[in-house]
Structures are given as C-alpha cells and as structure tokens.
Amino acid sequence: MARKRLTREESRDQTYQRLLDAAAHVIAKKGFAAASVEDIVAQAGYTRGAFYSNFKSKADLFIALLSQDHQCVRQDLQKILDAPLSMADMQEQISQYYVQVYRDEKNFILWAEARLLALRDAKFRARLNAYCLEKRDDIAHIIEQFFKLRGTEPPAPPKDLAFGTMALVDGMRFFNESAPKELTDEAAQHTLGVIFNATFFK
Amino acid sequence: MARKRLTREESRDQTYQRLLDAAAHVIAKKGFAAASVEDIVAQAGYTRGAFYSNFKSKADLFIALLSQDHQCVRQDLQKILDAPLSMADMQEQISQYYVQVYRDEKNFILWAEARLLALRDAKFRARLNAYCLEKRDDIAHIIEQFFKLRGTEPPAPPKDLAFGTMALVDGMRFFNESAPKELTDEAAQHTLGVIFNATFFK
C-alpha cells in the first residue's frame, strides 16, 4: 500500500510518538536504567539522531511518556466524576478501580519504575508528585461526594482516604504482579472489597 | 589500635559481609541496574577480584542480601507471634507494624528494587516469592490468632487478609517515600488505623 506523503510536522510527531511507544515497551521490559537510548531507538526503528533531536535525555523522554499516560488515566477518572453517582455505582466503581488504574501491566510497571526513579532524582520526583496529587484529589473528590450522598461523616479526611485507596490498590497490584498465581484476581478483588466495604460502609 | 590477626575464614566472612553492606548502600542509592560491580567493591574497599571470588553474579549477591534481611524481619515477627496476644496488643501491633516492616528507608528501597527485578527474572522471582509467602503466612497466623481470640469469623481468608495488609502497608510506604511531606507519618498511621480497625473490628 502506498505510504502517505507526510508533512514535516506530521513526520516529526510520528517519530516522537513512536519513540514514546518504543520507550514504554523497552523500559517495561528491561527497566529504566537498563534501557539504553540505543535500545529505544532501535525498537522504534530509528537511530540515536532521532532521539537527541526530540529529547534532552532519557529522563526527559520518560516524563513525557508518563505525562501522556497520566492524562489518559485522568480522563477516565473524570468520566466517573462527571457521571451522576449512586450508592450502588460507588461500590461497583471502587471494586472496578482496581482493574482500571493501570490500563495494563506495562503501564503499571512504568509507574513503578517511575516511583523508584523519583526516590533518587529530585526533579523527577517533583514532577511525579504533581501527577500523584492530581490523581489523589480526583479520587478524594469522588470519596467526598460519596459520603455527602450517604449523609455520614468520612472516618478520615477524604484526601487521606484517597491516599490509602491508591496505596492499597497499588500495593495489591505490586504483590500480584510479582507473585502471580498466589492470589487469584478474584481473591484480590474480594479482599479489596472486604477492606473497602468495611472502611466506607462501616 | 592493633588490628586483630584474622583467620582465613574470619577474613573471608568479613569480606563477604562488607560486600553485602556496601551493596545495600550502593543499590539503595543508585538502583540495582545502575549499581555496577565496580561501584560495590569500591564502596566496600576492595577490587573486583573480591567480588567474583564471593559471588557468581550481581543477582546472586542481591539474593544473599535480601535473604539476610528477610531472616532478621522474620525473627522480629516471630517475637510478636510468640508473645501472648491480647486484643489491645493486637491493635497496637498492627499500627506499629507500619513502622517496623522495613527497618529503615534503605531496606524498603531494596525490596522495592527486588520486586521490580522479580518482574523480569524468573529465577529471582521464585526466590523472592518464597520470602514473600513466608512473611504472609507469619502475618496470616497472627491474624488467625486474633480472630480466634475474638471469637468472630474473619471477613476473608486470613492469608488473603495478610496479603491485603502487606499490600496496604507497602503501598502506603511507597507513596510516602516518593511524596514526602504530602502525608505526615501521623496522617498515614491514622489512615491505616481507620482502615484496619474497620476491617478487623467491624
């Protein structure tokens, strides 16, 4: 099939996006530190020239990558936030959240890598922290709405509960990825359900 | 001061231990992948010869390191298990557990690195998984005792609850390390307390 003739801008955007996709793949596979610029551009089908003409550094690319994913996830959360919220929905949504947070294993690994990198790189940490807080506030807002709807007082500040929720889901996911089969997805979701129900429907 | 004249075995053990300590330091600081054998032996005050005469590979050393820490942690848990358990203790112990799991930030980072490595290295994963399950079973046993003492049915299998507990604590810790000041230790502990109380004292 005939390849469309691209304008300069289209071509550049395509390269940029392909580099991001390749980076996601390689970083998830080998880890951020072990993923060389060479690996990434090879996976994308370019040479190192393309990389340095698009990004300042590997960390720079990684932030672009995370930023993109973060926007997608927030859009999904926004949908939950915008939809009229009923009590039944809430319970359903929370238990579904476990499955939704990271759209797939790859993205989960990317964020785990990112958090580890953040422990060491202050600039990176600042960036990641901002994303993390945005997400927390989105969730806190949902929780707040829930308790308002229910007419009861939340047992802790909604923001803290949101933090707890994220932590629990992330932790669960982490254990489950690195120790597969020990805990079935059903068991994980059930346990999450127990904890959440206890906390939110006490 | 006069340095004691060491036997061959003492000397070897000393080297081994110093390499482990150095590795813990360097890996926590730079990450497993970025920590070169060279870095580790330099930190320990040796040359590469010492490394290859003690370990097969970097992963080999890392496992030895984790194994050592795991044993220490289990011993601490064992103390909780052995002590006569009262209801008041239980609540206290759970909230204290948050502080105890990882003896310090360094050890926490090491295990996070390990879990990430486990995602990619099957042999390593098997090893880590075994440790993880031992820990889970210790905790499950404590939880089981608790519900027996209380005379109520646990809301989910104790092993799953143990998994949930570990996941929550780990997740919380992870967020707190990479986003310091956002959530004070007090707030974290309070939130944990709320969730645990709701789940266990429902």
Place this chain on the structure above:
DNA sequence: GAACTCTAATACAGTGTTGTATCTGAGTAC
C-alpha cells in the same frame, strides 16, 4: 620454616553506551 592453599589484586581483551559534530535528503517557500 618449607611447601601448600586460598583470598583478593591485577592485567587484559572485548563489548556497550554516551553525546557531539557533521552530513544528507526529503519537505518547504518563492
């Protein structure tokens, strides 16, 4: 104390990675 045996140092060869400096060719403007 002489011969022996390990632990750890040293030397070395090979490979992978980085960033820059320069070049090329396809898109663009006139």
Place this chain on the structure above:
DNA sequence: GTACTCAGATACAACACTGTATTAGAGTTC
C-alpha cells in the same frame, strides 16, 4: 525548479563495565 531548512542518519572519540586469566601474598599444615 532552485535555494533553503530541519529531522534524522552517520561517524567518531571517550569512557564504563564485564568476566576471565594470571599473580601475589597472607594464612595453614606438617
């Protein structure tokens, strides 16, 4: 269609890391 410009390829020089093969020297055995 000619000159221009920018995305990306290529070439290069420096360096870091790995693992093995060999060596030195301190501990051991008799």
